[in-house]
Amino acid sequence: MVGAALDADLFRLLLEAFFGVSVPIEVPVYVRCSRCGGGGGEWGVCPLCHGYGVMEIAHSVRLEVPPEARSGDRYQIDLRSAGIENLVLDATIVVA
Numbered sequence: 208m209v210g211a212a213l214d215a216d217l218f219r220l221l222l223e224a225f226f227g228v229s230v231p232i233e234v235p236v237y238v239r240c241s242r243c244g245g246g247g248g249e250w251g252v253c254p255l256c257h258g259y260g261v262m263e264i265a266h267s268v269r270l271e272v273p274p275e276a277r278s279g280d281r282y283q284i285d286l287r288s289a290g291i292e293n294l295v296l297d298a299t300i301v302v303a
Contacts, residue, residue, distance in 0.1 A: 227274035232296065233265040234289050266290070270298055278302045 239245040240256035252258040266289035270282055277300065284296040 223272070227276070228272050230270045230272060231267050232270060232284070232298075233267055234286060234291070234296065235263050236266045236289050236291065237261045237263055238290070268296070272300065276300050276302070 238261060240247075240253060240260050240262050242255045243249075243253035243260065245260040247253055247256065247258040247260045253260075256262050268284055268286065268289060270284055272282070280300040282298045282300075284298060286294050286296060
């Protein structure tokens, strides 16, 4: 079940909107630090996570915009592939 939504406006060119386009979107995801294993560092602060035990990485998801998309069209992207279970990305198309 989705708990919340993250909003984004996607600005597309007229030709992309007319013919359709696949849009890559980078989503920030927090994962356990690969160096300290999430402990933050035993003998000082871990340089990768700065002692927090987690690191931010970018995960790419794709939005397939169908042909003849119009300004104001809205799409939801499921973020479970990025490891985020309770959030969707609400994307609104803006044709420029």
